[in-house]
Amino acid sequence: MNVSIFKQGKGPLYLLDPRSKVMLTLYLCVYVFLPVTFASVVGVALFSIGISLYSLGKKNTLTIWLSVLPMLIIMLIFSPLYERGGTPLWMWGTTVVLTKEGLLQSLILDFRFLSITFAWSLLFATTKMDEFMLALQAFHLPYKACLTISLVFRSIPDIFDSFNDIIDSHKLRRGTSTKVQKKVRHRLKNLGPTLTSALVVSLRSIPTLAMSLEARGYGLKTKRSQFHSLDSYRHHYLYSLVFFMIFVTLFILFQQ
Amino acid sequence: MKISKKIVNGMGTTTSALHIALIAVLTAVVVVFTLIIKIPTPTKGYLNLADLAICFIAFTFSPLTAFITGALGTGLADILSGFPQWAPISFIVHGLEGLCVACIVRRTKEQMKDGLKVPAIKIVFAMIVCMVIVTGGYYVLGATVMSIGWAAAAAGIPGNVAQAGIGVVIGYALSRSVIKAYPPVQGLL
Numbered sequence: 001m002n003v004s005i006f007k008q009g010k011g012p013l014y015l016l017d018p019r020s021k022v023m024l025t026l027y028l029c030v031y032v033f034l035p036v037t038f039a040s041v042v043g044v045a046l047f048s049i050g051i052s053l054y055s056l057g058k059k060n061t062l063t064i065w066l067s068v069l070p071m072l073i074i075m076l077i078f079s080p081l082y083e084r085g086g087t088p089l090w091m092w093g094t095t096v097v098l099t100k101e102g103l104l105q106s107l108i109l110d111f112r113f114l115s116i117t118f119a120w121s122l123l124f125a126t127t128k129m130d131e132f133m134l135a136l137q138a139f140h141l142p143y144k145a146c147l148t149i150s151l152v153f154r155s156i157p158d159i160f161d162s163f164n165d166i167i168d169s170h171k172l173r174r175g176t177s178t179k180v181q182k183k184v185r186h187r188l189k190n191l192g193p194t195l196t197s198a199l200v201v202s203l204r205s206i207p208t209l210a211m212s213l214e215a216r217g218y219g220l221k222t223k224r225s226q227f228h229s230l231d232s233y234r235h236h237y238l239y240s241l242v243f244f245m246i247f248v249t250l251f252i253l254f255q256q
Numbered sequence: 257m258k259i260s261k262k263i264v265n266g267m268g269t270t271t272s273a274l275h276i277a278l279i280a281v282l283t284a285v286v287v288v289f290t291l292i293i294k295i296p297t298p299t300k301g302y303l304n305l306a307d308l309a310i311c312f313i314a315f316t317f318s319p320l321t322a323f324i325t326g327a328l329g330t331g332l333a334d335i336l337s338g339f340p341q342w343a344p345i346s347f348i349v350h351g352l353e354g355l356c357v358a359c360i361v362r363r364t365k366e367q368m369k370d371g372l373k374v375p376a377i378k379i380v381f382a383m384i385v386c387m388v389i390v391t392g393g394y395y396v397l398g399a400t401v402m403s404i405g406w407a408a409a410a411a412g413i414p415g416n417v418a419q420a421g422i423g424v425v426i427g428y429a430l431s432r433s434v435i436k437a438y439p440p441v442q443g444l445l
Contacts, residue, residue: 005335005336005338032403033403063338064338067338067339071404071408074407074408074411075404075405075407075408077407078405078407078408078410078411079405079406079407079408081407106405109403109404109405112403113341113402113403113404116341116402116403117341119341120340120341120343121338121340121341123340124335124340144276147276148276148279148280148283148328149328149332151276151277151280151281151284152280152283152284152287152328152329152332154280155280155281155283155284156284156287156288158284159281159284159285159288160288160291160292163288163292192426192429192430192433195305195308195430196430196433196434196437197437198285199285199312199430199434200434200437200438202281202282202284202285203281203434203438203441203444204438205281206274206277206278206281206444207274207277207444209277209280209281210273210274210276210277210278211273213273213276213277214273218272218273218276219272219273
């Protein structure tokens, strides 16, 4: 199982300090919710897509876009029904189906959602997980929390593998597939022992993990050293300030 | 060698280390349960076993453990499965779900050792609360914070109701069978 979402690519986002990238993502998410013009929301969305095309390439950008496409279509179809006031564009008899304001509102929602999607996807696709954790630590996320998340990423492949092994062994015990096993009810019933076994295997690893944590010095009062650091990145505060100023300027220019 | 906390549990480790290990493994379990079985929904989201795992944790461990593992596990699963924009919402909704269900069905260690069942009325109440939190949370936060609109957010309601309801029932059954199969689980905080 692959637990890395980092994608190899090119462009300034890969060179940017992870702390600045986190701030940039947050600024962008806040900006699209501010009372700004439709054109500026579209601009931000297109900018995010453009950056994604440049940094991640066509294939990855298309994957991100396709993952939210059905949601965008549903939003575009149903959201105008909630906004019936304004200039009618389409009427069904005497009933107003679509108005200009409703369509505009729906498009704003779509582009806002696209901006948020691409902002978060770009953050995780261009930042290695250990650097992201260091960035969170720089924002004063406790060491305990960071250690827990690291352990989670370490545990996922093991649990996933043991889960698959257990599924296979339960299948072997049941023999070859029959008509009965194809029924949903029976498949759900068969899932019970599999899930129980998988959980027991996972829970058994907890005391061992706790002991190995202590064997490696967890709980000592002395602060532990770290192999990775964000020292190679420079001017984090400057970049964060520049991004902030850009979004403030955009807000002044495009506020409604 | 100074250790910050004394040995207080029966596992031969400090409470702090055991708690970290417990949270990490249970969070990984939530992530795996979320990712291993996916049933696609019309909104290109997916139904999964996340609620089942969270409810199992809520029935077996403390409310705080259920809150942290539910929040962190589903948030990480969203990030790993390519829906990072939903992670903050999953973090809040499923964290709250674990906390509330665990508070409702909470039993003492002695009651669990005696094999005391959770009363049916509590399970039904937990199921209703779980459905309200998950469905309402995704509906309201999806429409407002994610800005997908009320109509699109409503499309996910049936799936979330089913997922949360089934999660509580199977989560409880799973909790009982795991305690029976592996009794030392009661010593894990």
